[in-house]
Amino acid sequence: MTDTMTDFRKDLRDWLEAYCPAEMRDGAASEETICWGGKDWVFSSDAQREWLNACVAEGYTVPTWPKEYGGAGLNRDQQKIFDEEIARIGARFPLQSFGIWMLGPALLHFGTHEQKLHYLPPIARGEVRWCQGYSEPGAGSDLASVQTFGADAGDHWVVNGQKIWTSYADKADWIFALVRTDREAPKHKGISFLLIDMNDPGVDTRPIKLISGASPFCETFFTDVKVPKEQIVGDVNRGWDVAKYLLTHEREMISGSGMLQAGGRPLGAVLAEGDAGLEDATLRAAAMRCEVDQLAMGLTLERYRDMAEAGQGAGDASAMLKYLGTELNKQRHELMMMADGSDALEWGDRPADWLRTKANSIEGGTSEVMLSIISRRVLGLPA
Amino acid sequence: MSVKLVQAEEEVMLADMARGFLDDAAPVSHLRALRDAGETHDPALWAEMARMGWAGVLVLEAQGGSDMGYAAANVIAQEMGKTLVTSPFLSTAVIAATALRQIGDARAEAALARIAGGEVTYALAVDESAKFDPNKVEMTAEADGNGFRLNGTKQFVVDGALADRLLVLARTAEGLTLFDLDAGAAGVSRDARAMIDARDAARITFEDVEATGADVLGQVDHAMDVLRPALQAGQAALAAEMTGLAAGAFAMTVDYLKERKQFGVEIGRFQALQHRAAHLWCEVEVTSSAILNAGRLLDSALEDAAMAVSLAKAKATQTAQLAVQEGVQMHGGIGMTDAYDMGFYMKRARVGAEWLGDYSYHAEQVARYRGF
Numbered sequence: 244m245t246d247t248m249t250d251f252r253k254d255l256r257d258w259l260e261a262y263c264p265a266e267m268r269d270g271a272a273s274e275e276t277i278c279w280g281g282k283d284w285v286f287s288s289d290a291q292r293e294w295l296n297a298c299v300a301e302g303y304t305v306p307t308w309p310k311e312y313g314g315a316g317l318n319r320d321q322q323k324i325f326d327e328e329i330a331r332i333g334a335r336f337p338l339q340s341f342g343i344w345m346l347g348p349a350l351l352h353f354g355t356h357e358q359k360l361h362y363l364p365p366i367a368r369g370e371v372r373w374c375q376g377y378s379e380p381g382a383g384s385d386l387a388s389v390q391t392f393g394a395d396a397g398d399h400w401v402v403n404g405q406k407i408w409t410s411y412a413d414k415a416d417w418i419f420a421l422v423r424t425d426r427e428a429p430k431h432k433g434i435s436f437l438l439i440d441m442n443d444p445g446v447d448t449r450p451i452k453l454i455s456g457a458s459p460f461c462e463t464f465f466t467d468v469k470v471p472k473e474q475i476v477g478d479v480n481r482g483w484d485v486a487k488y489l490l491t492h493e494r495e496m497i498s499g500s501g502m503l504q505a506g507g508r509p510l511g512a513v514l515a516e517g518d519a520g521l522e523d524a525t526l527r528a529a530a531m532r533c534e535v536d537q538l539a540m541g542l543t544l545e546r547y548r549d550m551a552e553a554g555q556g557a558g559d560a561s562a563m564l565k566y567l568g569t570e571l572n573k574q575r576h577e578l579m580m581m582a583d584g585s586d587a588l589e590w591g592d593r594p595a596d597w598l599r600t601k602a603n604s605i606e607g608g609t610s611e612v613m614l615s616i617i618s619r620r621v622l623g624l625p626a
Numbered sequence: 627m628s629v630k631l632v633q634a635e636e637e638v639m640l641a642d643m644a645r646g647f648l649d650d651a652a653p654v655s656h657l658r659a660l661r662d663a664g665e666t667h668d669p670a671l672w673a674e675m676a677r678m679g680w681a682g683v684l685v686l687e688a689q690g691g692s693d694m695g696y697a698a699a700n701v702i703a704q705e706m707g708k709t710l711v712t713s714p715f716l717s718t719a720v721i722a723a724t725a726l727r728q729i730g731d732a733r734a735e736a737a738l739a740r741i742a743g744g745e746v747t748y749a750l751a752v753d754e755s756a757k758f759d760p761n762k763v764e765m766t767a768e769a770d771g772n773g774f775r776l777n778g779t780k781q782f783v784v785d786g787a788l789a790d791r792l793l794v795l796a797r798t799a800e801g802l803t804l805f806d807l808d809a810g811a812a813g814v815s816r817d818a819r820a821m822i823d824a825r826d827a828a829r830i831t832f833e834d835v836e837a838t839g840a841d842v843l844g845q846v847d848h849a850m851d852v853l854r855p856a857l858q859a860g861q862a863a864l865a866a867e868m869t870g871l872a873a874g875a876f877a878m879t880v881d882y883l884k885e886r887k888q889f890g891v892e893i894g895r896f897q898a899l900q901h902r903a904a905h906l907w908c909e910v911e912v913t914s915s916a917i918l919n920a921g922r923l924l925d926s927a928l929e930d931a932a933m934a935v936s937l938a939k940a941k942a943t944q945t946a947q948l949a950v951q952e953g954v955q956m957h958g959g960i961g962m963t964d965a966y967d968m969g970f971y972m973k974r975a976r977v978g979a980e981w982l983g984d985y986s987y988h989a990e991q992v993a994r995y996r997g998f
Binding site: 509510511512515521527530531532534535536538539540542543545546549550552553555560563566567611613614615617618619621622623624625626 | 630631632880883884891892894895897900901903904905907908911912913914915916918919937940941944989990992993996997998
């Protein structure tokens with residue numbers, strides 16, 4: 244077993260040496276450096292294209308997915324080695340997408356074999372870009388009250404309604420959406436998880452400009468859109484099960500990934516670069532407190548990962564990781580803005596990133612929703 | 627090499643065993659009874675702990691100990707914290723034992739054997755002002771013939787009024803030296819103080835107390851070689867105790883939220899309280915991670931554990947104080963009464979916050995390790 248692992252690491256190291264272009268080893272993970280894929284994707288460099296193609300050939304864009312669906316079929320131990328080796332050379336993710344993060348896991352869990360064969364390989368190859376259609380103007384935290392309606396028309400549904408906060412919907416090829424298919428049933432029991440082609444007639448999308456100046460989110464409108472009956476994940480009216488599964492998955496992802504990796508650099512070093520430096524006693528004290536909390540949070544993420552590996556799932560505790568992780572990230576950016584003073588008031592990465600963090604504790608379930616989940620499901624307080 | 631932050635099966639068993647024993651032998655009512663009787667120590671309880679191997683948790687089996695390690699000591703301390711168990715565990719089984727472990731001579735081994743057997747108790751005398759700072763020592767140990775003559779005053783010597791022996795930090799010619807003295811030695815006067823947490827702490831005056839070279843733990847002028855690991859082990863176990871305390875206060879509070887009715891419903895239905903309780907649970911969880919990590923590092927690489935220990939003590943101090951403040955507030959008026967246990971939690975949390983370094987001290991240590 245150990246020998247097999249050593250071999251795997253060695254082979255992987257050789258492969259990375261041969262196939263990961265030098266430009267792709269800068270550890271960059273910002274919005275501009277991400278390769279999202281999709282029909283209209285324009286590679287930012289030859290290296291980005293080569294790196295994607297090399298990974299696709301080995302199944303390394305989705306290393307843990309089964310080989311028949313475009314993955315490399317890595318087990319947990321191999322995945323750990325894979326992550327370590329990628330981190331060791333600072334390789335960028337070859338491909339990131341909502342297909343990989345969200346639809347893939349949903350299909351792997353709820354999809355039929357035919358659906359997996361049909362939808363997963365194009366995601367793994369970066370050929371189809373997906374977006375998520377959950378929230379609506381009237382359904383934010385109360386997500387289960389979605390009103391976008393799919394009327395039964397025999398072999399298809401006719402979908403009408405509006406989604407909001409659909410990330411990169413203007414650049415996506417397909418959308419997975421929560422659509423009400425039974426208005427009479429209790430709200431959680433009348434929703435279906437539908438897959439819709441963004442090029443279908445009647446689908447219309449419009450970017451929303453945010454306070455950070457960026458427009459990563461859109462409004463998406465559906466007017467008499469025909470959705471064939473086979474484009475459903477899970478059973479009719481049981482889409483909430485899929486959504487719930489994905490929300491937990493998303494929470495773990497938000498708390499565990501990019502946002503907290505930014506916490507890897509000590510706050511003291513970041514603040515020392517600002518004009519206020521660490522001479523401001525109030526700022527320094529606040530930074531120390533934030534640093535203590537961040538380190539303890541990092542250990543908690545590590546503990547939950549170790550627990551998952553030992554077969555003890557995080558379950559509802561993912562709400563804690565999401566809540567604390569995002570709140571800390573906001574605090575961190577507040578402190579960085581304070582440290583930079585008026586320098587940070589001119590448009591640039593710092594204020595844009597700071598403003599972006601304000602969404603952390605809203606998207607994927609607000610902090611307040613997380614606290615309510617903990618209070619009910621972990622503490623057992625009455626609803 | 628990273629350490630696994632999952633409780634091992636034997637740690638879970640140890641916690642269960644400790645819980646079972648303490649629920650029976652030392653619930654909060656035990657501390658209350660001691661306080662009401664004007665006492666700070668229950669020798670029978672300590673003897674029982676020694677029989678279970680707790681006094682010798684850090685003593686090698688060859689010397690009669692159970693040698694379970696630092697993470698295990700934290701597990702025991704955490705369970706003690708849940709019901710505010712008062713015992714010489716931290717001062718004797720953790721701090722003194724860790725100091726003596728650094729020595730390795732026959733005399734230290736004999737002392738460790740006596741600790742494991744529950745035959746001797748220790749107290750650590752470091753503080754000379756209201757804030758912990760082991761480098762701020764004015765007490766002197768002047769060379770005198772073949773030995774030393776100690777003069778000075780120590781305060782907040784936890785377990786100091788009743789301990790058999792004192793570990794005393796004093797200034798010598800070229801630095802600081804740690805002495806292991808008989809608490810009854812001539813010139814030692816102990817003044818037991820009435821502490822808010824109803825436990826033993828003393829002001830101790832040393833007037834021309836004579837010590838020999840054999841009373842020095844480790845090397846003259848190099849106290850920190852021995853004291854630093856002892857402090858770290860003590861700080862980690864105290865942090866564990868305070869995390870247990872926070873968990874205990876939190877459990878009481880959640881139970882109360884489920885049963886107390888106002889406006890015709892359980893107050894736990896009110897979102898204003900639900901969210902505060904949920905936040906507190908998150909803090910206890912996060913703090914538990916820091917405790918587990920500190921224990922793992924103490925066991926695997928004692929010399930690299932400094933930041934992990936300070937992180938644990940800072941976080942546990944903060945969380946315990948949040949837990950007792952929220953505890954009293956969410957209980958309302960009854961939380962203010964002496965008849966109810968929450969006040970005991972609040973008072974111990976305050977003492978634990980100060981002992982061996984407060985939040986500021988340890989956050990500052992963390993910041994230093996993080997390059998602030």
